[in-house]
Amino acid sequence: MFKLLKNIAGRKNKLKPGQSKNTLAKQNCQKKQSVSAHIDENIDLMKEIYQIPHNRDVKIRELKIGGLSKKAAIFFISSITDVQSVEESAIKPLLANTRGDAGIDEIIATQNVTAFLDIKDLVENINQGNAVIFLDGSTKAFVFECANFQGRSVEKAESEVLIKGSKEALTEKVIVNLSLIRKRIKNEDLIAESMTISKRSHNVVYILYIRNLADEKLVANVKKRLASLNVDAIQNLSLLEQYIEDRRLSLFPSLLYTERPDRATSFLEDGHIVLLMDNSPDSIVLPATFWSFFHTAEEHYLRFIFGNFVRVIRMVAMFITIFISAIYISVTTFHTEMIPADLLLAIAGTREKVPFPIFFEILIMEVAFELIREAGLRVPNPMGPTIGIVGALILGQAAVEANIISPIVIIVVALSGLTSFTISDISLNFALRVIRFLFILSAGVFGIYGMSALFIMGLFYLVSLKSFGVPYLAPMSPHYVSSGDTIFRRVITHENFRPGYLKPADIKKKGDGAAK
Amino acid sequence: MKQSEGKIGIRELIAIILLSVGTKLTDDTPSILFSTANNSSWMSMLLIGIMSIIPVFFLLKVFSVHRGKNLHEVNIHLFGKVVGNIISFGVLLYGFAALVLDSATYADIISTMYFTKTPFLPIYLLLLIVCGYGAKRGIEQIGATAWLTLFYLKITLFLAFLISFLQGEFKMIYPLWGPGVGEIVKTAGRNLSIFADFYYLGLIAPLVSTYKSFKKGTLLAYLIVAIELVIPLIIFVMVFDFTSIEIMKYPYHEMILYISIGFLTNVETIFLPFWLIATFIRFAFYLYLVVLLFGGIFKIKEFEYLIPVMVVLVLFAGLAPQYGVFTISHLRELLLTSLSPIFFGLPCLMLFIAKVKGDFKNESSKESY
Numbered sequence: 042m043f044k045l046l047k048n049i050a051g052r053k054n055k056l057k058p059g060q061s062k063n064t065l066a067k068q069n070c071q072k073k074q075s076v077s078a079h080i081d082e083n084i085d086l087m088k089e090i091y092q093i094p095h096n097r098d099v100k101i102r103e104l105k106i107g108g109l110s111k112k113a114a115i116f117f118i119s120s121i122t123d124v125q126s127v128e129e130s131a132i133k134p135l136l137a138n139t140r141g142d143a144g145i146d147e148i149i150a151t152q153n154v155t156a157f158l159d160i161k162d163l164v165e166n167i168n169q170g171n172a173v174i175f176l177d178g179s180t181k182a183f184v185f186e187c188a189n190f191q192g193r194s195v196e197k198a199e200s201e202v203l204i205k206g207s208k209e210a211l212t213e214k215v216i217v218n219l220s221l222i223r224k225r226i227k228n229e230d231l232i233a234e235s236m237t238i239s240k241r242s243h244n245v246v247y248i249l250y251i252r253n254l255a256d257e258k259l260v261a262n263v264k265k266r267l268a269s270l271n272v273d274a275i276q277n278l279s280l281l282e283q284y285i286e287d288r289r290l291s292l293f294p295s296l297l298y299t300e301r302p303d304r305a306t307s308f309l310e311d312g313h314i315v316l317l318m319d320n321s322p323d324s325i326v327l328p329a330t331f332w333s334f335f336h337t338a339e340e341h342y343l344r345f346i347f348g349n350f351v352r353v354i355r356m357v358a359m360f361i362t363i364f365i366s367a368i369y370i371s372v373t374t375f376h377t378e379m380i381p382a383d384l385l386l387a388i389a390g391t392r393e394k395v396p397f398p399i400f401f402e403i404l405i406m407e408v409a410f411e412l413i414r415e416a417g418l419r420v421p422n423p424m425g426p427t428i429g430i431v432g433a434l435i436l437g438q439a440a441v442e443a444n445i446i447s448p449i450v451i452i453v454v455a456l457s458g459l460t461s462f463t464i465s466d467i468s469l470n471f472a473l474r475v476i477r478f479l480f481i482l483s484a485g486v487f488g489i490y491g492m493s494a495l496f497i498m499g500l501f502y503l504v505s506l507k508s509f510g511v512p513y514l515a516p517m518s519p520h521y522v523s524s525g526d527t528i529f530r531r532v533i534t535h536e537n538f539r540p541g542y543l544k545p546a547d548i549k550k551k552g553d554g555a556a557k
Numbered sequence: 558m559k560q561s562e563g564k565i566g567i568r569e570l571i572a573i574i575l576l577s578v579g580t581k582l583t584d585d586t587p588s589i590l591f592s593t594a595n596n597s598s599w600m601s602m603l604l605i606g607i608m609s610i611i612p613v614f615f616l617l618k619v620f621s622v623h624r625g626k627n628l629h630e631v632n633i634h635l636f637g638k639v640v641g642n643i644i645s646f647g648v649l650l651y652g653f654a655a656l657v658l659d660s661a662t663y664a665d666i667i668s669t670m671y672f673t674k675t676p677f678l679p680i681y682l683l684l685l686i687v688c689g690y691g692a693k694r695g696i697e698q699i700g701a702t703a704w705l706t707l708f709y710l711k712i713t714l715f716l717a718f719l720i721s722f723l724q725g726e727f728k729m730i731y732p733l734w735g736p737g738v739g740e741i742v743k744t745a746g747r748n749l750s751i752f753a754d755f756y757y758l759g760l761i762a763p764l765v766s767t768y769k770s771f772k773k774g775t776l777l778a779y780l781i782v783a784i785e786l787v788i789p790l791i792i793f794v795m796v797f798d799f800t801s802i803e804i805m806k807y808p809y810h811e812m813i814l815y816i817s818i819g820f821l822t823n824v825e826t827i828f829l830p831f832w833l834i835a836t837f838i839r840f841a842f843y844l845y846l847v848v849l850l851f852g853g854i855f856k857i858k859e860f861e862y863l864i865p866v867m868v869v870l871v872l873f874a875g876l877a878p879q880y881g882v883f884t885i886s887h888l889r890e891l892l893l894t895s896l897s898p899i900f901f902g903l904p905c906l907m908l909f910i911a912k913v914k915g916d917f918k919n920e921s922s923k924e925s926y
Binding site: 372375376378379381487488489490491492493494496497498500501502504505512514517518519520 | 565566568569667671672675679680683684687690691694695697698699700701702704705706820821822823824825826827829830833834837838841
């Protein structure tokens with residue numbers, strides 16, 4: 042009884058859900074001071090902010106500068122700082138100093154030393170891996186860059202694999218990614234603006250564009266959208282993508298996600314904008330059209346005919362992925378007269394002992410395939426292939442022998458599953474997998490009529506989509522001046538224009554007859 | 558490149574016209590012609606094509622001085638508020654009737670030729686829902702969809718007719734003059750309104766990026782459509798001969814049932830989806846036009862919200878004559894016949910009044926500045 046009363050009483054003191062203590066404001070308030078002339082006050086404040094010594098990796102080194110005979114203190118976070126460089130180029134020279142009139146920037150041997158007045162700026166710098174030097178009697182504190190975040194090195198691209206072309210992929214370190222892109226565009230007009238987009242974690246996003254190419258309105262629009270975010274933390278681009286896309290419930294992706302620096306670069310050179318972030322081994326390209334999801338980098342690296350051959354294959358594969366199961370259902374249930382008599386007899390023969398209607402049979406197999414696929418992705422590495430073989434071969438074989446599934450359904454579903462892998466973009470891949478089920482349903486209800494209805498509704502929907510103001514199926518419809526890189530690509534010397542839907546400042550990217 | 562919001566370009570315009578007028582050869586329009594002009598229907602069609610250029614040309618002329626206005630606004634301007642509204646209302650009624658009868662005919666084609674076991678209602682309902690969805694998206698989207706699919710639709714149509722041509726007998730088009738010149742001309746006169754869609758195109762005139770592309774697109778599409786409607790009529794006769802074609806309801810569908818490609822003896826299901834897509838786009842466009850005009854007459858700015866209501870209206874109106882196919886086809890013939898003089902006369906009248914009012918003078922003096 043008392044417990045209950047206590048509970049009720051206690052609840053009153055507690056905050057209601059949704060009404061939170063604004064600890065962020067308190068945190069900001071603490072930092073809203075300027076550097077004091079007394080070094081001890083500064084040290085105490087910093088110790089309070091960083092909770093030293095509870096915070097184990099925040100280091101403070103107090104020392105006395107020989108020549109100046111003043112007290113100094115160096116703050117840094119050892120886990121994200123190049124400690125050796127701090128020792129070599131700051132602590133050592135400071136201790137060894139003998140000149141009485143030297144300024145800090147004359148003593149320290151780092152690439153740059155910047156003075157700040159506010160604690161807020163200093164904290165920000167320390168959080169970014171830099172070191173701060175307080176000097177007794179000075180209302181300025183000095184910051185020098187020595188950040189060293191841990192991460193992996195540049196590795197091979199794993200989800201966008203090419204045979205011909207560069208093999209490097211972006212990594213989780215944004216500086217490395219920038220370097221990979223700058224390596225490809227040696228132009229001072231490649232701008233890499235940075236912007237802090239989250240309130241607590243201070244995640245920084247880099248907005249890359251080529252200054253005299255990209256549409257200024259578009260750049261302003263992107264910046265506006267990024268600035269309008271009011272979030273505590275956005276860890277990486279995959280999350281950022283969901284914050285800034287136009288339609289969050291849409292089946293189709295509207296921002297292109299690529300892990301290849303060469304691909305990002307070629308989009309930049311066409312006037313697109315690229316976003317980079319720490320912790321994301323990839324980049325976001327915007328605006329994106331349907332075609333950019335459909336393409337891979339390789340079609341342009343391959344010679345004209347081979348590149349287009351790949352495109353044809355992919356188009357066919359996309360068609361098969363979406364439609365083949367649905368076509369099988371509608372043809373066998375609604376339009377049997379279409380199948381040549383021999384084949385019809387063969388199908389009927391294999392289905393003799395199968396107790397389910399075709400619609401249900403296909404549905405079982407498609408769901409099974411999705412299950413195997415998801416399981417194969419999640420199992421620990423060494424077991425992966427085994428699961429695949431067990432799933433695909435044995436399950437299929439057994440299902441046929443048990444008369445649950447007819448063999449032709451295995452062929453149909455295996456085809457539709459396998460061909461879906463030709464679409465390398467993960468978002469479009471998912472979209473197709475979901476659409477496939479919609480088509481299966483519509484075929485089950487209305488045969489070819491239902492499929493056509495769904496198709497045309499999908500098309501109406503697709504053409505009304507926009508990604509940052511760019512129609513999804515541009516430049517095919519509505520028509521724009523462009524290099525016509527949609528289903529097929531042109532000969533490389535004829536791809537003279539940047540896509541007009543981006544409204545680039547300079548539409549022409551090659552002279553006529555670029556190579557004589 | 559300079560495409561602005563909510564407008565369509567010349568490509569989209571041509572695609573819409575080709576799909577909305579071009580599909581007429583796949584419904585019972587040919588059979589209406591065949592019933593009186595027999596095997597010489599193609600000549601009637603040719604005559605219709607030649608004659609209809611006059612109202613279309615006049616209409617373009619009127620719109621050349623009223624850029625930025627749609628058909629309803631031009632009507633108001635020319636005939637005054639009362640008469641203009643009455644004329645627009647009449648045009649709306651005809652448009653609505655055409656939408657109901659045509660959509661019911663198409664649903665009838667689907668149910669009698671392909672889905673014989675499915676009741677009429679769900680087929681019709683699905684057709685209208687899809688078209689309503691398309692119309693709701695707006696003219697830009699209808700145009701874009703039409704342009705995206707145009708190539709594939711026309712290729713398959715061409716293929717169907719090519720195969721039929723190869724499997725047909727050329728001699729069957731004789732006797733060349735069929736029931737005689739008089740009957741051919743009479744049929745042409747009665748069914749002039751096959752091209753009445755061009756009159757309704759005036760409604761989207763201000764939605765085309767420039768007047769120049771509206772004019773160019775309309776004329777180009779007119780030329781293509783006229784050819785597209787004449788040649789199949791010859792091929793139908795070549796495949797079926799004139800006695801059987803007169804009793805056929807939907808010759809195009811009978812034709813794709815009849816032909817075969819190699820080892821595939823029944824190919825109609827291959828052509829069906831393409832025809833269906835053209836159908837959906839066509840009625841989405843019609844629905845959009847009717848609602849646009851309705852919104853114009855009754856001054857409803859956000860007319861897109863009328864579409865669900867209009868879909869329900871069309872559904873009930875279309876279900877009413879469902880007691881026999883012949884009712885619909887009879888009504889359709891009546892519609893075509895009664896619309897013909899209006900389609901021919903109205904643009905002439907419009908041009909005449911515009912001349913009297915001196916609209917053209919203003920324009921020429923403006924241009925000289």
